[in-house]
Amino acid sequence: MTAETVPKTALAIVFDEHDGPLRVEREHLVATPEVGEVLVRIAYTGVCHSDLHAWHGDWPDKPKLPLIGGHEGAGHIVAIGPGTKTPLKVGDAVGIKWLATACLDHCEDCLSGNEGLCAEQKASGYDLDGTFQQYVVSDARYVTPIPDGLALDIAAPLLCAGVTSWRAIKETNTKPGNMAVIVGAAGGLGHLATQYAIAIGLRVIAIDSGEEKQRMLAKYGVQDFIDFKNFSTEDALVEEVKRVSGGRGPHASVVFSSGAAAYNTALKYLRPRGTLVCVGLPANATLQAEIYTTVCTGLRIVGSNIGNRQDAIEALDFAARGKVKPEISVEPLENLHSVFERMERGEIAGRIVLSCK
Ligand SMILES: [Zn+2]
Ligand SMILES: [Zn+2]
Known part of the structure; x- marks a missing residue:
């Protein structure tokens, strides 16, 4: 697969204001990866409570607007920005997490593996457009490799719910x-x-x-x-x-x-x-x-809030070895608004995973 096969536009769920309509944009412009970035075709994305907070805008730090939310994405790399140094290849299965980027090399928190505290961190589906869309650009250093044989609908919710709960057990x-x-x-x-x-x-x-x-x-x-x-x-x-x-x-x-x-x-x-x-x-x-x-x-x-990149690798590894399996139900991406409503009413058991195919 090469970058040429990427369409110019694709499906995305966008909102322009807090609690505003979740617009289903069928011709959303697909971003081009710059140096240091990869373009990921999302197959599945989980829906987390934080996504609901981003839509409401009820946390002290406000997300960007307009916003495409979502931070539990699993898919494949379809393009790599020119000049990007990475062991990843087009076709690799990778995950997108809450933490989308951080400095990684010049602050005490990053140097001690606490990149979730980095002052330069940015979050997927909050500071940057996230995974409620078919194609998302991400920092190549930040995507999590998904082990062979782990189904992408199972991997998706592990990228936030799994990492967070595994980190809590480690604490x-x-x-x-x-x-x-x-x-x-x-x-x-x-x-x-x-x-x-x-x-x-x-x-x-x-x-x-x-x-x-x-x-x-x-x-x-x-x-x-x-x-x-x-x-x-x-x-x-x-x-x-x-x-x-x-x-x-x-x-x-x-x-x-x-x-x-x-x-x-x-x-x-x-x-x-x-x-x-x-x-x-x-x-x-x-x-x-x-x-x-x-x-x-x-x-x-x-x-304990979020895990680091190593915690994410470990969280997925347990699942690949059959030790951990999230309870999921799969629905189309267009159902996002209805999922938020059910989440608000406390009606969701396990995790709802949206198919972006
Ligand atoms: Zn989350
Ligand atoms: Zn840092």
């Missing part, structure tokens, strides 16, 4: 055989975190609600499921987590909840030297860590 400071509570274990991120945790030998205590979710988690090997709705007080829930974990409490708790309560409850059931990993983003919420207990029991409180 637990645990060893194989340790116990980790996962709060929101059946959700879009939680069901992946559960599988990553089990894959590295952690015993997962899942907190969520409902028999359907319990059945889904049992499929991954979760034996300890706590339905939080069965506990009317925080004390009763804390006692149950401690009982299930043998009395002392779990070694870690990874919280994906969008409510503040779950974070504060976790601080009460963790064992001494236990780690709370905060991943969900409840608005205007505060952690209430009692300083005396935190000091005397050596509790660790860690925030």
Whole structure:
């Protein structure tokens, strides 16, 4: 395949103002890759909660407008910018993530593998046009190679939900055989975190609600499921987590909840030297860590947002080896507005993946 086969225009979903119409542009101009860039033909893109925030414009940092959102794209390289030094070739399967570019070589954060903190970072589907389109240009240093044999519809949601949940599990400071509570274990991120945790030998205590979710988690090997709705007080829930974990409490708790309560409850059931990993983003919420207990029991409180390029490679590798599989349903790209509506109503189980073919 050569650059000549790339059409001049293609399908894209564009919005011009926050909460404005998601226009289906069938003749959107396909960008030409410059030096350092590749052009990727997107086969599938996941839809993440952050895409909804970009459309609403309700985060303190505003995205560019007009915008093509999306940051969980999987596809093939169809062209490479002239003079670009890269081991990648036309035809390679690659993924597009939230982080689209960063300096990579002259700030302390990039040099220590924390490129998500780089002051020069730009995000796909936020600062730059993203994956809700058939062709997207990306920094050649930033696309993630997709392993042979990993289906692109499965790879797509792993590029944000997978990387984020894998990174959160890495932040637990645990060893194989340790116990980790996962709060929101059946959700879009939680069901992946559960599988990553089990894959590295952690015993997962899942907190969520409902028999359907319990059945889904049992499929991954979760034996300890706590339905939080069965506990009317925080004390009763804390006692149950401690009982299930043998009395002392779990070694870690990874919280994906969008409510503040779950974070504060976790601080009460963790064992001494236990780690709370905060991943969900409840608005205007505060952690209430009692300083005396935190000091005397050596509790660790860690925030975890996105992973780096190596985390992304690892997140995909688990899936290529059959250890992790996202729950997906595939719909056409044109359904984006309807997906946002269902997301808003909390009706989406697992991840919806849009086909850009
Ligand atoms: Zn995301
Ligand atoms: Zn940097």
